[in-house]
Amino acid sequence: MNSRVEHHAHDIPSAEPQPAELVALMGEFKDVDSVFSAAEKVRHAGFRRWDVHTPFPIHGIDAVMGTRPTVLPWLVLAAGLFGAAGGIALQWYCNAYDYAFPISGKPFWSLPANIPVAFECTILCAVLMSVFGMLGLCRLPTHYNPLLKSERFRRVTNDRFFVVLDATDPVFEEQSAEQLLRNAGAKYVERVED
Numbered sequence: 001m002n003s004r005v006e007h008h009a010h011d012i013p014s015a016e017p018q019p020a021e022l023v024a025l026m027g028e029f030k031d032v033d034s035v036f037s038a039a040e041k042v043r044h045a046g047f048r049r050w051d052v053h054t055p056f057p058i059h060g061i062d063a064v065m066g067t068r069p070t071v072l073p074w075l076v077l078a079a080g081l082f083g084a085a086g087g088i089a090l091q092w093y094c095n096a097y098d099y100a101f102p103i104s105g106k107p108f109w110s111l112p113a114n115i116p117v118a119f120e121c122t123i124l125c126a127v128l129m130s131v132f133g134m135l136g137l138c139r140l141p142t143h144y145n146p147l148l149k150s151e152r153f154r155r156v157t158n159d160r161f162f163v164v165l166d167a168t169d170p171v172f173e174e175q176s177a178e179q180l181l182r183n184a185g186a187k188y189v190e191r192v193e194d
Contacts, residue, residue, distance in 0.1 A: 020193035023146050025165045025177050026153065027186030032058055035161035038184035039064045042163060045180055049166035053147075053156045075133045076126050083125025087118035146194040164192070 029035040032054075039052050043066055052061055088111075095101075096109030135141070147153045147164065156162055163184070165177050174191075181189045 022167050022174065022191055023194045024167055024192040025174065025181060026147065026150065026190045026192050027163045027165075027181035027184065028152055028188040028190070029161040029163065029185060030187055031161065034185045035163060036061065036064060038163050038181070038186065041180065041184045042165065046171045047165060047169050048171075049169040051164050051166075053153070053162040053164065055157055055159060055161075070137065072130065072133050072137060076130045079129030079133075080122045080126035083121040083123070084118050086125070087121030088114060090121075091117055146192050150190060150192060152188065152190060 027038065029038055035052060035054065036058065039061060042050055043064065050065075052058075052065060054061075091114040092109050095114075100108045102108070152160065153162060163181065163186070165172060165181070167174075178189050
C-alpha cells in the first residue's frame with residue numbers, strides 16, 4: 001500500500017523576504033563643532049534613545065547628551081567590600097573557630113596577620129566586578145548591530161561624525177527626526193534598516 005503525501009500551498013512556508021524595519025536615522029556631520037551642536041539640538045528636542053559616534057573622544061559631549069554617570073564604581077566598591085569581609089571571615093573561621101591551633105600562647109586570630117589575604121580577596125572581587133560589570137552594563141558582547149551594514153558608518157573610526165536617533169524613542173517620528181538632523185547641519189541622513 002502506497003501512502004501519498006499531498007502538499008497544499010498553505011503548508012509550505014513562504015520564502016518571501018520580510019520587509020525591512022526602520023531601526024534608526026543616522027546623520028553624518030563634518031566636524032566636532034557641528035556634531036556637538038547637533039547633539040545639543042537633539043537633546044533639546046526631547047530624544048532619550050540616541051547616540052553620538054566619533055573617531056575620538058570629544059570633551060564635554062557626555063554633559064551635552066545628558067549622559068548619567070555609571071553605577072559601575074559603586075558595584076566595584078560593593079564587590080571589594082564583599083571580598084574583604086569574605087577573606088577576613090574565611091580566615092577567622094579556619095584559624096580561630098574550625099581548627100584552632102595554639103602556638104606559643106599566640107592568639108588564635110589576629111587582624112594584622114590576615115591583612116594580606118583580605119587585601120588580595122578585595123582586589124580579586126573588585127577586578128572581577130569591574131570586568132563583568134562593565135560587560136553587563138554595556139550589554140556586551142554584541143555580535144551584531146544594524147549600523148555596521150552602512151558603508152558611510154564604517155568611516156566613523158577614521159574621519160566621520162554621526163548622530164544616531166533610535167526609532168524606538170517615544171518622540172521619534174521619521175519625517176520630523178530627519179528634518180531635525182538636516183536642520184542641525186547633517187551633510188547626509190541615512191535610514192538604518194534591519
